Amino acid sequence: MSELALHIPNGIIGIPTSLVFGLIAAIVVGVCVVAARRGLDERLVPLAGLATAFIFAAQMLNFPVAAGVSGHLLGGALAAALLGPWLGVLCVTVVIGVQALLFADGGVTALGMNVVNMAVISTFVAYGVIALALKILGRTRTGLTAAVFAASVAGVVAASAGFVLEFAIGGEAPQSLGEVAGAILSVHVLIGVGEGLITAVAVTAVALTRPDLVYALRGSRLLGTSLEKETV
Amino acid sequence: MKTSRFVLFGALVALALAGGLALFASSSPDGLESVMLEGCQTGADGEISGGECALQQAGEHEIGGPLADYGISFIDSETLGGSLAGIVGVLLVLALATGLFWLLARGRRAGAGSGEA
Numbered sequence: 598m599s600e601l602a603l604h605i606p607n608g609i610i611g612i613p614t615s616l617v618f619g620l621i622a623a624i625v626v627g628v629c630v631v632a633a634r635r636g637l638d639e640r641l642v643p644l645a646g647l648a649t650a651f652i653f654a655a656q657m658l659n660f661p662v663a664a665g666v667s668g669h670l671l672g673g674a675l676a677a678a679l680l681g682p683w684l685g686v687l688c689v690t691v692v693i694g695v696q697a698l699l700f701a702d703g704g705v706t707a708l709g710m711n712v713v714n715m716a717v718i719s720t721f722v723a724y725g726v727i728a729l730a731l732k733i734l735g736r737t738r739t740g741l742t743a744a745v746f747a748a749s750v751a752g753v754v755a756a757s758a759g760f761v762l763e764f765a766i767g768g769e770a771p772q773s774l775g776e777v778a779g780a781i782l783s784v785h786v787l788i789g790v791g792e793g794l795i796t797a798v799a800v801t802a803v804a805l806t807r808p809d810l811v812y813a814l815r816g817s818r819l820l821g822t823s824l825e826k827e828t829v
Numbered sequence: 830m831k832t833s834r835f836v837l838f839g840a841l842v843a844l845a846l847a848g849g850l851a852l853f854a855s856s857s858p859d860g861l862e863s864v865m866l867e868g869c870q871t872g873a874d875g876e877i878s879g880g881e882c883a884l885q886q887a888g889e890h891e892i893g894g895p896l897a898d899y900g901i902s903f904i905d906s907e908t909l910g911g912s913l914a915g916i917v918g919v920l921l922v923l924a925l926a927t928g929l930f931w932l933l934a935r936g937r938r939a940g941a942g943s944g945e946a
Contacts, residue, residue: 608888611867630933640832646927647839654847657915659855666863667855683933684930691926692861700918701890701897742911768937770869770883777883780867784860806830 604696604711605760609624609706619709626690626716633683641680644810646678648731649688651799656692660791668788669794671756672718674727674749677739682724683814689716714759723752727813736814744813746797750789756779757785840923847915851899854907 607615637645652672659667672692678683693711696702703711726748734740761778764770771778804811830838858875860867862884869882877885894915895902904910 605861606884606887607891608886609883618862634933634937637930637937639931639934642930642934643832643836643927645930646923647836647843650919650923651839651843652845654843654851654915654919657847657851657854657918659857659859662860663857665857667856667857667859669859687909687930688926691929692922693923695918695925698892699896699916699921700899701893702899704888705891737899747899768883769886771881777864780864781860784864787942788860807832809836810835823863 604693604703604715605707605763607706609704609768610710610763611708611767612706612800614763615706615709617709618713618763622690622709622712624790626686626712629683629686629690633681633687636681637684641684645680645684645688647674649687649691652676652688653692653695654797655698662784662787662791666784670717670754670792671719671732673721673752673756674723674745674792674796675714675799677720677724677748678727678745678751679803679811679815685720685724686716689720692716710760710763714756714763719756720757722755723748724813726751728781731813738801738808741804741811741814742797742801743802746793749793749796750786753789753792754782754785757788759782790805837895843919843923844916847919848912849915851915852911 651735652670652675653674655670655672657669661670662668671687673685673726679685680688690712691705693716697705697711699706727744730744730747731740734743761774761781764777765774770778800811800813804814808814852886856875857863865884865887866877869877869884870881872878889896896917899911899914899918900907901910901914901917904913
Protein backbone atom coordinates (compact mmCIF):
# COMPACT_ATOMS: atom_id res chain seq x y z
CA MET A 598 0.00 0.00 0.00
CA SER A 599 1.42 3.37 -0.90
CA GLU A 600 1.19 6.35 1.43
CA LEU A 601 -2.23 7.62 2.35
CA ALA A 602 -1.08 11.19 2.08
CA LEU A 603 2.03 12.67 0.60
CA HIS A 604 3.46 16.03 1.39
CA ILE A 605 6.78 17.21 -0.08
CA PRO A 606 9.27 14.37 0.65
CA ASN A 607 12.94 15.10 1.34
CA GLY A 608 15.22 15.25 -1.68
CA ILE A 609 12.80 16.78 -4.21
CA ILE A 610 13.76 20.38 -3.39
CA GLY A 611 17.40 21.33 -2.73
CA ILE A 612 18.75 21.81 0.80
CA PRO A 613 19.41 25.60 0.57
CA THR A 614 15.84 26.27 -0.59
CA SER A 615 14.48 23.95 2.11
CA LEU A 616 16.46 25.80 4.78
CA VAL A 617 15.30 29.24 3.58
CA PHE A 618 11.68 28.12 3.73
CA GLY A 619 12.35 26.54 7.12
CA LEU A 620 13.44 29.94 8.35
CA ILE A 621 10.41 31.66 6.78
CA ALA A 622 8.11 29.08 8.39
CA ALA A 623 9.73 29.59 11.81
CA ILE A 624 9.31 33.36 11.62
CA VAL A 625 5.69 33.29 10.44
CA VAL A 626 4.68 30.62 12.96
CA GLY A 627 6.37 32.70 15.68
CA VAL A 628 4.33 35.75 14.66
CA CYS A 629 1.18 33.59 14.71
CA VAL A 630 1.98 32.37 18.24
CA VAL A 631 2.20 35.97 19.47
CA ALA A 632 -0.93 37.08 17.58
CA ALA A 633 -3.00 34.00 18.49
CA ARG A 634 -2.19 34.40 22.15
CA ARG A 635 -3.94 37.77 22.25
CA GLY A 636 -7.30 36.29 21.31
CA LEU A 637 -6.93 32.91 23.01
CA ASP A 638 -9.61 32.44 25.63
CA GLU A 639 -9.06 29.37 27.82
CA ARG A 640 -12.49 28.07 26.84
CA LEU A 641 -11.33 28.06 23.23
CA VAL A 642 -8.45 25.65 23.99
CA PRO A 643 -10.35 22.31 23.76
CA LEU A 644 -12.04 23.47 20.55
CA ALA A 645 -8.73 24.42 18.97
CA GLY A 646 -7.37 21.00 20.02
CA LEU A 647 -10.41 19.29 18.52
CA ALA A 648 -10.12 21.22 15.23
CA THR A 649 -6.47 20.16 14.99
CA ALA A 650 -7.31 16.47 15.60
CA PHE A 651 -10.15 16.69 13.07
CA ILE A 652 -7.81 18.13 10.42
CA PHE A 653 -5.32 15.31 11.10
CA ALA A 654 -8.09 12.72 10.64
CA ALA A 655 -9.51 14.40 7.53
CA GLN A 656 -6.05 14.57 5.91
CA MET A 657 -6.01 10.74 5.94
CA LEU A 658 -9.12 10.59 3.75
CA ASN A 659 -7.74 10.64 0.23
CA PHE A 660 -10.55 11.01 -2.29
CA PRO A 661 -10.19 10.32 -6.03
CA VAL A 662 -10.01 13.44 -8.24
CA ALA A 663 -9.05 11.89 -11.59
CA ALA A 664 -8.07 8.47 -12.94
CA GLY A 665 -5.29 7.20 -10.65
CA VAL A 666 -4.95 10.52 -8.81
CA SER A 667 -6.21 11.36 -5.34
CA GLY A 668 -6.32 14.41 -3.12
CA HIS A 669 -6.85 15.12 0.53
CA LEU A 670 -7.96 17.97 2.72
CA LEU A 671 -5.29 20.47 3.76
CA GLY A 672 -7.47 22.01 6.44
CA GLY A 673 -6.45 25.66 6.14
CA ALA A 674 -9.95 26.86 5.24
CA LEU A 675 -11.54 24.85 8.07
CA ALA A 676 -9.06 26.21 10.61
CA ALA A 677 -9.44 29.77 9.32
CA ALA A 678 -13.25 29.67 9.40
CA LEU A 679 -13.50 28.16 12.88
CA LEU A 680 -10.49 29.69 14.66
CA GLY A 681 -9.30 32.64 12.61
CA PRO A 682 -6.03 33.02 10.74
CA TRP A 683 -3.48 33.09 13.61
CA LEU A 684 -4.69 30.12 15.63
CA GLY A 685 -5.64 28.43 12.34
CA VAL A 686 -2.04 28.48 11.12
CA LEU A 687 -0.91 26.95 14.43
CA CYS A 688 -3.46 24.09 14.17
CA VAL A 689 -2.34 23.04 10.69
CA THR A 690 1.32 23.45 11.73
CA VAL A 691 0.84 20.98 14.59
CA VAL A 692 -0.74 18.48 12.17
CA ILE A 693 2.09 18.80 9.63
CA GLY A 694 4.73 18.58 12.37
CA VAL A 695 3.25 15.37 13.80
CA GLN A 696 2.92 13.87 10.31
CA ALA A 697 6.57 14.59 9.45
CA LEU A 698 8.03 13.51 12.79
CA LEU A 699 5.90 10.44 13.60
CA PHE A 700 4.13 9.26 10.44
CA ALA A 701 6.95 9.74 7.88
CA ASP A 702 4.54 11.87 5.85
CA GLY A 703 6.52 14.76 4.37
CA GLY A 704 10.28 15.02 4.75
CA VAL A 705 11.77 16.55 7.89
CA THR A 706 14.03 18.60 5.62
CA ALA A 707 10.92 19.72 3.72
CA LEU A 708 8.98 20.59 6.88
CA GLY A 709 9.43 24.35 6.39
CA MET A 710 8.04 24.22 2.86
CA ASN A 711 5.12 22.01 3.87
CA VAL A 712 4.29 24.40 6.72
CA VAL A 713 4.57 27.48 4.49
CA ASN A 714 2.33 25.95 1.79
CA MET A 715 -0.33 24.07 3.74
CA ALA A 716 -0.44 25.91 7.07
CA VAL A 717 0.53 29.49 6.24
CA ILE A 718 -0.48 30.14 2.62
CA SER A 719 -3.63 28.01 2.59
CA THR A 720 -4.93 29.37 5.92
CA PHE A 721 -4.19 33.04 5.23
CA VAL A 722 -5.56 32.96 1.67
CA ALA A 723 -8.66 31.09 2.83
CA TYR A 724 -9.24 33.56 5.64
CA GLY A 725 -8.90 36.51 3.26
CA VAL A 726 -11.45 34.98 0.88
CA ILE A 727 -13.88 34.18 3.73
CA ALA A 728 -13.67 37.73 5.10
CA LEU A 729 -14.17 39.26 1.65
CA ALA A 730 -16.99 36.89 0.64
CA LEU A 731 -18.88 37.42 3.91
CA LYS A 732 -18.75 41.17 3.29
CA ILE A 733 -20.31 40.67 -0.14
CA LEU A 734 -22.74 37.85 0.71
CA GLY A 735 -23.61 38.90 4.26
CA ARG A 736 -23.05 37.09 7.55
CA THR A 737 -25.73 34.46 6.97
CA ARG A 738 -25.35 30.69 7.09
CA THR A 739 -25.80 30.38 3.32
CA GLY A 740 -23.26 33.15 2.85
CA LEU A 741 -20.91 31.29 5.17
CA THR A 742 -21.28 27.99 3.27
CA ALA A 743 -20.54 29.70 -0.06
CA ALA A 744 -17.67 31.73 1.41
CA VAL A 745 -16.05 28.64 2.94
CA PHE A 746 -16.33 26.71 -0.33
CA ALA A 747 -14.70 29.50 -2.35
CA ALA A 748 -12.04 29.96 0.33
CA SER A 749 -11.15 26.25 0.25
CA VAL A 750 -10.58 26.24 -3.51
CA ALA A 751 -8.51 29.44 -3.33
CA GLY A 752 -6.50 28.20 -0.32
CA VAL A 753 -5.61 24.84 -1.88
CA VAL A 754 -4.64 26.34 -5.26
CA ALA A 755 -2.55 29.01 -3.51
CA ALA A 756 -0.80 26.34 -1.43
CA SER A 757 0.04 24.40 -4.60
CA ALA A 758 1.34 27.64 -6.14
CA GLY A 759 3.67 27.83 -3.13
CA PHE A 760 5.02 24.41 -4.09
CA VAL A 761 5.50 25.54 -7.70
CA LEU A 762 7.54 28.52 -6.45
CA GLU A 763 9.71 26.28 -4.25
CA PHE A 764 10.15 23.79 -7.09
CA ALA A 765 11.11 26.62 -9.47
CA ILE A 766 13.85 27.72 -7.05
CA GLY A 767 15.22 24.38 -5.88
CA GLY A 768 13.68 21.49 -7.84
CA GLU A 769 14.53 19.47 -10.93
CA ALA A 770 12.19 17.62 -13.25
CA PRO A 771 12.41 16.14 -16.76
CA GLN A 772 9.43 18.27 -17.84
CA SER A 773 9.55 22.09 -18.11
CA LEU A 774 8.59 24.32 -15.19
CA GLY A 775 5.54 25.50 -17.13
CA GLU A 776 4.33 21.92 -17.50
CA VAL A 777 4.87 21.23 -13.79
CA ALA A 778 3.04 24.44 -12.85
CA GLY A 779 0.11 23.71 -15.17
CA ALA A 780 -0.25 20.13 -13.93
CA ILE A 781 0.09 21.02 -10.24
CA LEU A 782 -2.32 23.97 -10.35
CA SER A 783 -4.99 22.18 -12.41
CA VAL A 784 -5.05 19.03 -10.25
CA HIS A 785 -5.27 21.23 -7.14
CA VAL A 786 -8.34 23.02 -8.48
CA LEU A 787 -10.03 19.60 -8.34
CA ILE A 788 -8.61 18.87 -4.88
CA GLY A 789 -9.81 22.33 -3.82
CA VAL A 790 -13.35 21.47 -4.88
CA GLY A 791 -13.18 18.33 -2.71
CA GLU A 792 -11.76 20.35 0.17
CA GLY A 793 -14.53 22.92 -0.40
CA LEU A 794 -17.30 20.31 -0.15
CA ILE A 795 -15.87 18.75 3.05
CA THR A 796 -15.12 22.10 4.68
CA ALA A 797 -18.50 23.62 3.76
CA VAL A 798 -20.31 20.62 5.31
CA ALA A 799 -18.15 20.70 8.46
CA VAL A 800 -18.34 24.46 9.02
CA THR A 801 -22.08 24.59 8.28
CA ALA A 802 -22.64 21.74 10.76
CA VAL A 803 -20.77 23.70 13.44
CA ALA A 804 -22.64 26.91 12.52
CA LEU A 805 -25.98 25.10 12.93
CA THR A 806 -25.12 23.61 16.36
CA ARG A 807 -22.87 26.29 17.85
CA PRO A 808 -22.67 29.44 15.69
CA ASP A 809 -20.69 31.13 18.46
CA LEU A 810 -17.80 28.72 17.75
CA VAL A 811 -17.36 29.94 14.18
CA TYR A 812 -14.70 32.65 14.24
CA ALA A 813 -15.74 33.97 10.85
CA LEU A 814 -19.25 34.74 12.16
CA ARG A 815 -18.05 36.49 15.28
CA GLY A 816 -17.20 39.87 13.80
CA SER A 817 -16.09 42.25 16.48
CA ARG A 818 -18.04 40.57 19.28
CA LEU A 819 -15.92 39.19 22.09
CA LEU A 820 -15.90 35.41 22.19
CA GLY A 821 -16.13 35.27 25.98
CA THR A 822 -19.51 36.96 26.18
CA SER A 823 -21.09 35.00 23.35
CA LEU A 824 -19.80 31.70 24.78
CA GLU A 825 -21.34 32.43 28.15
CA LYS A 826 -24.72 33.19 26.63
CA GLU A 827 -24.79 30.05 24.54
CA THR A 828 -23.61 27.51 27.08
CA VAL A 829 -25.89 28.39 30.00
CA MET B 830 -25.09 21.90 22.75
CA LYS B 831 -22.70 22.23 25.68
CA THR B 832 -19.05 22.79 24.82
CA SER B 833 -17.91 19.61 26.60
CA ARG B 834 -20.47 17.51 24.70
CA PHE B 835 -19.56 19.24 21.44
CA VAL B 836 -15.85 18.43 21.94
CA LEU B 837 -16.61 14.81 22.89
CA PHE B 838 -18.85 14.33 19.86
CA GLY B 839 -16.26 15.98 17.59
CA ALA B 840 -13.48 13.78 18.95
CA LEU B 841 -15.57 10.63 18.30
CA VAL B 842 -16.18 11.78 14.71
CA ALA B 843 -12.43 12.36 14.21
CA LEU B 844 -11.65 8.88 15.66
CA ALA B 845 -14.21 7.27 13.36
CA LEU B 846 -12.76 9.06 10.33
CA ALA B 847 -9.13 8.17 11.09
CA GLY B 848 -9.74 4.69 12.49
CA GLY B 849 -12.53 3.60 10.13
CA LEU B 850 -13.27 5.64 7.02
CA ALA B 851 -9.55 6.18 6.30
CA LEU B 852 -9.27 2.43 5.51
CA PHE B 853 -11.46 3.09 2.48
CA ALA B 854 -9.49 6.16 1.33
CA SER B 855 -8.06 6.21 -2.18
CA SER B 856 -4.54 4.75 -2.30
CA SER B 857 -3.74 6.44 -5.63
CA PRO B 858 -0.90 8.98 -5.52
CA ASP B 859 -2.13 12.45 -4.57
CA GLY B 860 -1.97 15.54 -6.75
CA LEU B 861 1.59 16.47 -5.83
CA GLU B 862 2.94 12.92 -6.04
CA SER B 863 1.24 12.18 -9.36
CA VAL B 864 2.83 15.24 -11.03
CA MET B 865 6.23 14.36 -9.53
CA LEU B 866 5.76 10.83 -10.95
CA GLU B 867 5.19 12.09 -14.51
CA GLY B 868 7.73 10.39 -16.78
CA CYS B 869 8.06 7.30 -14.58
CA GLN B 870 6.30 3.96 -14.79
CA THR B 871 5.05 2.38 -11.61
CA GLY B 872 4.40 -1.24 -10.75
CA ALA B 873 1.28 -2.65 -9.15
CA ASP B 874 2.64 -1.81 -5.69
CA GLY B 875 3.01 1.88 -6.63
CA GLU B 876 6.82 1.69 -6.63
CA ILE B 877 8.75 3.33 -9.48
CA SER B 878 9.77 0.66 -12.01
CA GLY B 879 11.36 2.77 -14.75
CA GLY B 880 11.56 6.07 -16.64
CA GLU B 881 12.71 9.46 -15.40
CA CYS B 882 10.80 11.69 -13.01
CA ALA B 883 11.28 14.21 -10.21
CA LEU B 884 10.15 11.80 -7.50
CA GLN B 885 13.19 9.57 -8.06
CA GLN B 886 15.25 12.19 -6.21
CA ALA B 887 13.18 11.70 -3.07
CA GLY B 888 15.17 10.03 -0.33
CA GLU B 889 14.07 7.64 2.37
CA HIS B 890 12.28 9.48 5.17
CA GLU B 891 14.79 10.84 7.68
CA ILE B 892 13.06 9.29 10.71
CA GLY B 893 10.64 6.60 9.59
CA GLY B 894 9.53 5.20 12.92
CA PRO B 895 6.94 2.63 14.06
CA LEU B 896 4.00 4.69 12.73
CA ALA B 897 5.55 5.41 9.30
CA ASP B 898 3.07 5.67 6.42
CA TYR B 899 0.09 5.47 8.78
CA GLY B 900 0.64 1.88 9.81
CA ILE B 901 2.07 0.16 12.86
CA SER B 902 5.35 -1.58 12.05
CA PHE B 903 4.88 -4.54 14.41
CA ILE B 904 1.30 -5.32 13.36
CA ASP B 905 1.12 -7.40 10.20
CA SER B 906 -2.50 -6.71 9.32
CA GLU B 907 -2.71 -3.50 7.23
CA THR B 908 -6.33 -3.05 8.26
CA LEU B 909 -5.72 -3.34 11.99
CA GLY B 910 -2.42 -1.44 11.84
CA GLY B 911 -3.88 1.35 9.71
CA SER B 912 -6.92 1.70 11.91
CA LEU B 913 -4.88 1.77 15.13
CA ALA B 914 -2.36 4.21 13.64
CA GLY B 915 -5.23 6.56 12.79
CA ILE B 916 -6.70 6.31 16.28
CA VAL B 917 -3.30 6.78 17.95
CA GLY B 918 -2.64 9.76 15.67
CA VAL B 919 -5.93 11.50 16.48
CA LEU B 920 -5.49 11.01 20.25
CA LEU B 921 -1.90 12.18 20.05
CA VAL B 922 -2.69 15.28 17.99
CA LEU B 923 -5.66 16.07 20.25
CA ALA B 924 -3.50 15.84 23.38
CA LEU B 925 -0.54 17.68 21.88
CA ALA B 926 -2.57 20.54 20.36
CA THR B 927 -4.76 20.96 23.46
CA GLY B 928 -1.63 20.99 25.65
CA LEU B 929 0.20 23.51 23.48
CA PHE B 930 -2.81 25.85 23.20
CA TRP B 931 -3.44 25.54 26.93
CA LEU B 932 0.15 26.61 27.63
CA LEU B 933 -0.32 29.51 25.22
CA ALA B 934 -3.56 30.65 26.90
CA ARG B 935 -2.05 30.20 30.34
CA GLY B 936 0.99 32.27 29.34
CA ARG B 937 -1.39 35.01 28.27
CA ARG B 938 -3.22 34.98 31.61
CA ALA B 939 0.06 34.97 33.54
CA GLY B 940 1.29 37.87 31.40
CA ALA B 941 -1.91 39.85 32.01
CA GLY B 942 -1.71 39.06 35.74
CA SER B 943 1.82 40.37 36.09
CA GLY B 944 0.83 43.44 34.08
CA GLU B 945 -1.90 44.30 36.58
CA ALA B 946 0.23 43.70 39.63
